């Protein structure tokens with residue numbers, strides 16, 4: 001069963017076979033998360049005043065297989081430093097020859113500004129992935145509620161694009177929150193999709209009208225009242241949410257107050273700080289006072305660390321360069337083989353069971369339980 005199958009079964013039939021024939025069977029291939037690809041930029045699209053989409057093809061031109069909602073980790077040399085960040089693949093897996101990411105320019109941000117200012121057609125970008133478990137596969141449902149804010153629209157857009165491409169007319173209520181009408185990403189495309197697919201209903205809510213005096217949609221934030229108006233059956237829906245940490249926290253509260261089952265709530269955080277593996281609870285802190293030695297097999301370096309810290313943070317403190325991005329056990333960038341010793345790893349889907357069996361661990365969410373030798 002391929003990934004598209006798993007996402008939309010049992011609705012797939014002819015569409016699925018077409019997708020299969022067009023892609024995977026004729027040269028399509030899975031992109032293992034540990035494998036680095038060189039992507040070539042072929043188009044840059046201005047989505048809003050501070051959001052651009054970048055479209056890429058692989059260096060060998062082969063299609064790439066991923067699930068809607070997954071992200072890739074891009075890597076670039078910015079001012080002489082290697083910088084890595086995660087970006088959701090905003091395009092759909094049903095169009096596997098062009099991968100797109102949609103990036104918001106973050107004031108003072110290294111990678112987002114670099115991409116906005118430098119990434120042009122013909123330029124290359126290194127990328128790892130795809131990774132991530134924020135896909136419809138985790139909770140196949142007859143009815144979905146997609147809630148997004150700002151650039152958090154990207155995983156839900158990939159899911160919606162895939163559904164439209166496959167002609168599935170799935171029952172989706174998609175509510176996107178933006179600062180002003182001018183900040184709504186994919187506004188026209190979503191409106192067009194809603195015309196194509198009667199059971200897809202798209203709504204926008206803006207905090208203010210900005211320069212758009214013609215805005216006739218609601219002003220303010222998503223409320224239970226709006227939710228009940230647009231999705232009166234929201235209690236029956238599988239909820240997928242993505243946006244800034246504050247937005248997602250407000251959404252969780254609102255749904256809880258409305259009686260929605262938390263087991264049917266799924267979210268993706270773009271907020272690096274929000275998901276950093278927490279320090280141990282007070283009762284574990286005594287045990288975590290132990291210190292261990294970490295040796296690096298390739299460089300012959302070593303450092304000591306407290307068991308309460310993650311191996312990644314200790315390595316960085318010791319001046320050891322370890323590739324990393326999300327710091328949440330999601331992207332797989334910090335995956336490293338542990339040659340000797342044991343760690344306690346609490347990841348968020350950034351590593352597969354078979355990789356764990358082979359001795360790999362994610363250093364950003366692993367704490368040592370003995371001395372270690374790492375393949376670094």
Ligand SMILES: Cc1cc2nc3c(=O)[nH]c(=O)nc-3n(C[C@H](O)[C@H](O)[C@H](O)COP(=O)(O)OP(=O)(O)OC[C@H]3O[C@@H](n4cnc5c(N)ncnc54)[C@H](O)[C@@H]3O)c2cc1C
Nearest residue numbers: 085086087088102103104107108109110111112151154270
């Ligand atoms: C799974 C996942 C998927 C994602 N998908 C998307 C997506 O589809 N689209 C998207 O736009 N983003 C996405 N992101 C977020 C993205 O990875 C980056 O975090 C974002 O683009 C900012 O990166 P940056 O390098 O520009 O900013 P950074 O350089 O990381 O800076 C981030 C913020 O911290 C501040 N800052 C930086 N250094 C310091 C410092 N020393 N002291 C104080 N403040 C500082 C900056 O001013 C800025 O406000 C995703 C993240 C994850 C984890």
Ligand code: FES
Nearest residue numbers: 325327330332364
């Ligand atoms: S840095 Fe993303 S999994 Fe460790």
